Amino acid sequence: MYFTIYIWPSSIIASILVCKAIIIIIIIIIISLVPSMKATLKYLAGIRGPNGYGSKTTAEQVVEDSMSPSLKLTAIVTGATSGIGAETARVLAKRGVRVVIPARNLRKAEKLKESIEKESPEAEIIISEIDLSSFASIQRFCSEFLSLGLPLHILINNAGKYSPKLEFSEDKIELTFATNYLGHFLLTEMLLGKIVDTASETGIEGRIVNVSSVIHTWVNTRNFSFTKLLNPKSYNGARAYAQSKVANILHAKELSRQLKARKANVTINAVHPGIVKTGIVRDYRGFITDSLYFMASKLLKSTSQGAATTCYVALSPKVGGLSGKYFADCNESHCSDLANEEIEARKLWEQTRALIQRRLVPQNVEFSAAK
Numbered sequence: 561m562y563f564t565i566y567i568w569p570s571s572i573i574a575s576i577l578v579c580k581a582i583i584i585i586i587i588i589i590i591i592s593l594v595p596s597m598k599a600t601l602k603y604l605a606g607i608r609g610p611n612g613y614g615s616k617t618t619a620e621q622v623v624e625d626s627m628s629p630s631l632k633l634t635a636i637v638t639g640a641t642s643g644i645g646a647e648t649a650r651v652l653a654k655r656g657v658r659v660v661i662p663a664r665n666l667r668k669a670e671k672l673k674e675s676i677e678k679e680s681p682e683a684e685i686i687i688s689e690i691d692l693s694s695f696a697s698i699q700r701f702c703s704e705f706l707s708l709g710l711p712l713h714i715l716i717n718n719a720g721k722y723s724p725k726l727e728f729s730e731d732k733i734e735l736t737f738a739t740n741y742l743g744h745f746l747l748t749e750m751l752l753g754k755i756v757d758t759a760s761e762t763g764i765e766g767r768i769v770n771v772s773s774v775i776h777t778w779v780n781t782r783n784f785s786f787t788k789l790l791n792p793k794s795y796n797g798a799r800a801y802a803q804s805k806v807a808n809i810l811h812a813k814e815l816s817r818q819l820k821a822r823k824a825n826v827t828i829n830a831v832h833p834g835i836v837k838t839g840i841v842r843d844y845r846g847f848i849t850d851s852l853y854f855m856a857s858k859l860l861k862s863t864s865q866g867a868a869t870t871c872y873v874a875l876s877p878k879v880g881g882l883s884g885k886y887f888a889d890c891n892e893s894h895c896s897d898l899a900n901e902e903i904e905a906r907k908l909w910e911q912t913r914a915l916i917q918r919r920l921v922p923q924n925v926e927f928s929a930a931k
């Protein structure tokens with residue numbers, strides 16, 4: 561008697577993963593458009609909001625309107641080796657901002673630096689190594705950056721990961737949560753003193769931008785438990801990604817409250833960049849992906865439109881003093897009830913702080929806490 565074992569070729573599995581990813585993207589687009597017919601039409605037509613910007617505004621437009629090239633600012637942009645982060649770094653550097661790019665892939669970062677310098681020979685780009693899923697790597701990056709003695713006006717927490725299967729970081733934490741949320745939490749904590757000092761020395765408002773996603777609306781309080789986020793019993797990639805994106809907003813809400821209590825001249829906000837064809841399907845190019853993307857292309861943003869909200873929140877005088885808010889299409893927008901819950905934000909901050917203090921390689925990390 562013979563048994564036949566069918567092993568699916570990896571190309572079929574890859575196609576299934578691609579289809580799943582594309583379906584998720586289309587659902588996200590629909591969710592982001594559904595709230596009202598008016599909002600849908602506004603998005604599709606690119607109708608501008610009260611501040612003069614809308615879904616079709618590009619990062620370059622926003623940056624040109626927002627700052628004079630004579631203003632010498634320093635910004636850190638995570639995840640700038642591709643997609644929305646690369647465009648953010650490009651337009652900021654073109655306008656004279658000194659851009660620090662922490663990257664895990666230094667070759668990619670060097671290539672980006674070369675292409676920015678080719679377009680803008682005056683650009684000042686500093687590259688340094690970081691793996692945002694590793695506490696030790698973040699500590700190394702921060703010591704290195706702080707030892708340069710540079711000011712820090714803007715921190716853009718943009719890097720993001722979507723992991724279809726369960727993986728763990730070197731700190732033994734689920735990889736999506738470790739990268740998208742915990743890594744940026746620690747990075748922000750370690751750099752906050754520098755941002756606060758720069759703001760008080762220069763009188764220029766410090767700005768922190770957490771890049772979240774409209775997909776955060778998928779999560780409710782029932783499926784948002786800190787211990788399960790660290791080590792989920794059953795894993796779903798889209799859910800893990802959405803949970804990390806709620807955490808990005810809750811982080812912005814709680815830190816904003818603390819900064820206000822300290823009377824620091826620093827704001828922190830969260831943004832949804834829009835749906836952009838970026839690295840999320842980087843490894844799955846092919847007929848199916850390209851066809852589905854072609855069909856959905858009228859609903860997608862270009863990378864430059866995708867970087868616009870981040871640049872608006874990081875630079876525009878129109879958001880001066882606004883903190884703890886959520887933005888989409890360069891306008892203030894509504895986030896989910898969970899993301900708005902002050903108690904949840906405070907709880908998450910305390911749990912995160914306790915975890916990091918337990919796991920950190922001993923070093924002087926001053927937590928921002930206004931207890």
Ligand SMILES: NC(=O)c1ccc[n+]([C@@H]2O[C@H](COP(=O)([O-])OP(=O)(O)OC[C@H]3O[C@@H](n4cnc5c(N)ncnc54)[C@H](OP(=O)(O)O)[C@@H]3O)[C@@H](O)[C@H]2O)c1
Pocket residue numbers: 638639640641642643644645662663664665668690691692693717718719720721739771772773774832833834835836837838839840
């Ligand atoms: N694209 C969209 O439709 C969309 C929609 C809503 C929200 N977002 C958010 O927008 C942000 C940017 O995403 P994107 O679409 O531009 O994605 P992307 O093209 O895949 O870029 C992600 C960036 O994050 C970096 N990164 C990932 N893991 C890292 C780690 N462990 N350490 C350091 N860097 C790491 C990547 O570096 P490598 O080059 O080394 O991989 C890359 O530079 C993300 O936060 C994402 O969640 C995107």
